Amino acid sequence: MSRPGRIALKVAVWALCLAPALALGYRTAFGSLGANPISFVTNWLGDWTLRILLASLTATPLRIVLGVSWPLALRRLLGLFAFFYASMHFCVWLVLDHFFDWREMGADILKRPYITIGMTALALMLPLVATSTRRAIKRLGGRNWQRLHRLVYAIGVCGVLHYLWLAKKANPDPYYYAVGLVLLLGIRGADWARREVARRRRDRATSPAAEHAT
Amino acid sequence: MNPNVDHPRWSQATERRIGEFRRRKTLMFNGYAEQVASLYAGMDLKKYY
Numbered sequence: 693m694s695r696p697g698r699i700a701l702k703v704a705v706w707a708l709c710l711a712p713a714l715a716l717g718y719r720t721a722f723g724s725l726g727a728n729p730i731s732f733v734t735n736w737l738g739d740w741t742l743r744i745l746l747a748s749l750t751a752t753p754l755r756i757v758l759g760v761s762w763p764l765a766l767r768r769l770l771g772l773f774a775f776f777y778a779s780m781h782f783c784v785w786l787v788l789d790h791f792f793d794w795r796e797m798g799a800d801i802l803k804r805p806y807i808t809i810g811m812t813a814l815a816l817m818l819p820l821v822a823t824s825t826r827r828a829i830k831r832l833g834g835r836n837w838q839r840l841h842r843l844v845y846a847i848g849v850c851g852v853l854h855y856l857w858l859a860k861k862a863n864p865d866p867y868y869y870a871v872g873l874v875l876l877l878g879i880r881g882a883d884w885a886r887r888e889v890a891r892r893r894r895d896r897a898t899s900p901a902a903e904h905a906t
Numbered sequence: 907m908n909p910n911v912d913h914p915r916w917s918q919a920t921e922r923r924i925g926e927f928r929r930r931k932t933l934m935f936n937g938y939a940e941q942v943a944s945l946y947a948g949m950d951l952k953k954y955y
Contacts, residue, residue: 730922791928796920803912 693762705766709773712740713780730788737781742851742869745774746876749848753879768824771844775817782814806857813850816843848873907936911955918955 693701716736719725725732748770751763790797800807820841822828829837852873855866909919909932920929935942946954 788927789929793920793929796917800917803917804915 693765698762698765701762701766702769705769709744709770709776712736712777730784734781734784734789737777737784738855739865741774741777741781742855744770744777745844745848745851746869746872748774749844749873749876753876756879756883771820772824775821778814778817806854809850809857810854813847813854816847816850820844820847845877848877907932907934908951908955909934911952913955 716733720729720733748767751767754763755761786792786797801811802808820843823832823837823840832840852866852869855869859866907918912918918932921932922929933939935946
């Protein structure tokens, strides 16, 4: 893709990712946050964290299925925005909901699996954010960096479980995210299995041991 | 309501009243201990939280 094309694409992603935050600011300013503003803000930020996180996980499936590679260049931007929304989600819980009541929060983290796993997801994001620069890729080496960044799959699973476990049974939304995640990871899994089978077949075809085995 | 016992899915120790920003500690029997505690005498309040 051409340079202006890439820049236009990134500007569009910036705008799309900032829109939910701006919309939330607008709602806050005009007092349209509903009867329970803190829960509204928390849910809004959590929803957008998951959406952007899943969006960042669609790049590879798009390449596998459609053969397009331009979404790969958007993964870092989307990943960092997912972290941005996740941190705001966390800060709302910390400041607006519990106002630094460490004892209550500590007990919640230990006792409620959905909070434990949400914290896990946030903690797992930190090393990926810290190594999101081009310099970090160079320092770690491409292979190690890639291995580390596979943590995003675990983050996706933790994030979706967080929502599944906290939502009331009648709310179908977390299941949509779960189906999306299973699809996105499943396409990767199927592609990996296909390549693995092809590799083994190739190995067998070229290995002299297989030909002369008695 | 017994604030010292958690509901399986959430803590009952604090509450936020409508129109207030900060959470406050939830009182035993929702603050009506003096009036209603006698009605629950002899009940296992850990079980019937």
